[in-house]
Amino acid sequence: MTNSYVIGVDFGTDSVRALVVNAQTGETAGTHVHEYARWKQGLYCNPATSQFRQHPLDYLEGLEATITGALANVSEDVRKGVVGISIDTTGSTPGPVDETGLPLALRPDFAENPNGMFILWKDHTANAEAEEINNLAHHWDTDYTKYVGGIYSSEWFWAKMLRTLRVDEAVREHAFSWVEHCDWMSAVLTGNTNPLTLRRSRCAAGHKALWHSEFDGLPSTEFLTKLDPLLGGMRERLFTDTFTSDLPMGKLSAEWADKLGLSTNVVVGVGAFDAHMGAIGAEIEPYAFVRIIGTSTCDILMAPNEEIGHRLIRGICGQVDGSVAPGMLGLEAGQSAFGDVYAWFARLITGPVRELLGTEAADALSKQLIPHLSAQAAKLPVTENDIVALDWINGRRTPDANHTLKAAISGLNLGTDAPAVFKALVEATAFGSRSIMERFIEEGVPIKKVIAIGGVAKKSPFVMQTLADVLNKPIQVASADQACALGAAMCAAVAAGVHPTMEAAQKAMGSGFDAEYHPRAEQAAIYETLYQKYLKLGEFVENK
Numbered sequence: 001m002t003n004s005y006v007i008g009v010d011f012g013t014d015s016v017r018a019l020v021v022n023a024q025t026g027e028t029a030g031t032h033v034h035e036y037a038r039w040k041q042g043l044y045c046n047p048a049t050s051q052f053r054q055h056p057l058d059y060l061e062g063l064e065a066t067i068t069g070a071l072a073n074v075s076e077d078v079r080k081g082v083v084g085i086s087i088d089t090t091g092s093t094p095g096p097v098d099e100t101g102l103p104l105a106l107r108p109d110f111a112e113n114p115n116g117m118f119i120l121w122k123d124h125t126a127n128a129e130a131e132e133i134n135n136l137a138h139h140w141d142t143d144y145t146k147y148v149g150g151i152y153s154s155e156w157f158w159a160k161m162l163r164t165l166r167v168d169e170a171v172r173e174h175a176f177s178w179v180e181h182c183d184w185m186s187a188v189l190t191g192n193t194n195p196l197t198l199r200r201s202r203c204a205a206g207h208k209a210l211w212h213s214e215f216d217g218l219p220s221t222e223f224l225t226k227l228d229p230l231l232g233g234m235r236e237r238l239f240t241d242t243f244t245s246d247l248p249m250g251k252l253s254a255e256w257a258d259k260l261g262l263s264t265n266v267v268v269g270v271g272a273f274d275a276h277m278g279a280i281g282a283e284i285e286p287y288a289f290v291r292i293i294g295t296s297t298c299d300i301l302m303a304p305n306e307e308i309g310h311r312l313i314r315g316i317c318g319q320v321d322g323s324v325a326p327g328m329l330g331l332e333a334g335q336s337a338f339g340d341v342y343a344w345f346a347r348l349i350t351g352p353v354r355e356l357l358g359t360e361a362a363d364a365l366s367k368q369l370i371p372h373l374s375a376q377a378a379k380l381p382v383t384e385n386d387i388v389a390l391d392w393i394n395g396r397r398t399p400d401a402n403h404t405l406k407a408a409i410s411g412l413n414l415g416t417d418a419p420a421v422f423k424a425l426v427e428a429t430a431f432g433s434r435s436i437m438e439r440f441i442e443e444g445v446p447i448k449k450v451i452a453i454g455g456v457a458k459k460s461p462f463v464m465q466t467l468a469d470v471l472n473k474p475i476q477v478a479s480a481d482q483a484c485a486l487g488a489a490m491c492a493a494v495a496a497g498v499h500p501t502m503e504a505a506q507k508a509m510g511s512g513f514d515a516e517y518h519p520r521a522e523q524a525a526i527y528e529t530l531y532q533k534y535l536k537l538g539e540f541v542e543n544k
């Protein structure tokens with residue numbers, strides 16, 4: 001049998017990667033990673049106001065660089081054998097586009113305007129708009145938030161669009177429609193970016209844009225214009241149908257086939273979010289809880305529609321038929337900051353070093369800091385009197401989204417040193433994870449196993465052991481270094497017809513697990529007490 005190959009492209013927060021994978025065996029034939037040049041310089045962002053924007057040129061450059069890079073050293077047989085490409089991205093990361101589907105920032109008049117760019121998932125500039133959406137939805141005939149946990153978040157599509165239309169007259173005038181990053185990227189490869197006809201992802205639409213078949217698609221025009229007359233006509237300029245990622249978006253355009261050195265017969269699959277395709281790559285199965293642990297966490301659970309579909313799960317990021325695999329309910333939750341909590345602490349320490357001793361010293365320190373703090377923190381005993389911290393440094397995504405919340409650290413004294421604070425921060429991220437797990441269980445969704453993927457899961461045995469102790473459950477870490485890109489490749493294999501179902505693609509292409517963390521009974525018992533303290537501190541901060 002001749003082998004066919006598929007390409008999975010994973011657009012993360014800081015970088016994008018592509019994997020060329022044998023669709024029969026799952027073996028990697030080529031890979032390439034690219035960092036976003038403008039993002040790396042901090043352009044168009046202002047962390048103090050929670051503004052995080054990404055320029056579409058960063059994405060286009062990354063798309064070309066990663067695919068050509070991943071194909072650079074493969075044989076001619078492999079290149080000719082490529083039959084499909086699928087893309088995942090972060091989300092909700094929407095941007096305004098003109099009538100041709102061109103992101104406004106690609107027009108000369110918007111080239112430097114952050115409001116014409118993609119609004120990254122972690123941008124929380126639309127807190128007020130999210131609150132308005134919640135207030136209106138909770139008093140409307142149909143509560144449009146019911147399938148997204150009952151709370152709309154400022155990380156999502158409508159809040160970001162509404163806020164941008166309000167604050168920027170030029171965008172208001174020129175934004176014909178809006179697209180999610182995952183939809184635009186896949187559309188670009190097909191050459192059809194027309195916002196009225198490109199195939200929109202079920203995953204993005206259902207989890208972030210309040211799309212549901214029960215609502216005949218998006219919320220009604222009455223609802224949207226009541227929210228703000230600025231949204232008048234927008235429903236018609238968006239979409240009614242949505243598509244699951246087993247389906248093709250189209251075929252590679254002549255322009256991109258030429259750029260990438262591939263054929264125009266290559267199928268481009270419908271896009272989805274990184275976490276959802278990552279869950280496929282991590283061989284998700286019903287009631288497995290897959291945690292993508294990196295800058296943030298995104299937690300994905302999949303359950304048969306007939307078993308959970310009738311139940312509304314409170315405070316999560318949505319339950320969407322087909323957001324992971326067709327025919328299954330995909331449930332999403334997560335933490336707005338996980339590794340970002342550690343990154344913040346590292347910046348706190350390296351910041352003055354950078355100013356006083358220069359970049360070289362700060363960079364050298366920065367490289368070693370988290371591994372060093374982890375090693376030191378791992379030596380500390382776990383006691384009931386330890387420092388307790390909250391992980392809400394970028395607000396709380398779940399349970400019960402609230403991005404106005406802030407983090408806190410309690411229990412410091414003159415003896416507290418950096419490893420002790422770092423340990424408390426790691427525990428805080430684990431307690432945040434525990435509260436998500438508890439919510440699923442309280443709502444009647446059992447968790448049969450925990451699987452982890454993502455940078456932190458791969459890099460930090462200390463964090464993973466702490467997490468296993470706090471959850472008091474074993475955690476399996478998927479072997480794939482790039483589980484999201486591998487999941488995208490599996491989706492491409494189904495969209496291109498190599499495998500009939502996601503399950504079949506997982507079976508053929510999955511790479512299993514290479515580490516397992518087991519809870520340590522002594523620490524797990526102490527963490528029961530510390531978790532109660534975490535909940536109490538959270539209650540205090542939330543209600544003060």
Ligand SMILES: Nc1ncnc2c1ncn2[C@@H]1O[C@H](COP(=O)(O)OP(=O)(O)O)[C@@H](O)[C@H]1O
Pocket residue numbers: 012013014015293294295296338339340341342343370371374454455456459460463
């Ligand atoms: N050794 C480490 N231990 C714990 N966290 C780490 C370590 N190295 C990096 N991180 C964290 O990993 C996060 C990046 O995760 P990664 O999965 O690589 O990226 P992304 O979230 O963009 O996909 C950063 O927030 C960083 O603080």
Ligand SMILES: O=C(CO)[C@@H](O)[C@@H](O)COP(=O)(O)O
Pocket residue numbers: 012013014089090091092121273274275292293294295296297298332334
């Ligand atoms: O929220 C989602 C998906 O719904 C993620 O895209 C978001 O957490 C970003 O993930 P990363 O931490 O950059 O991997």
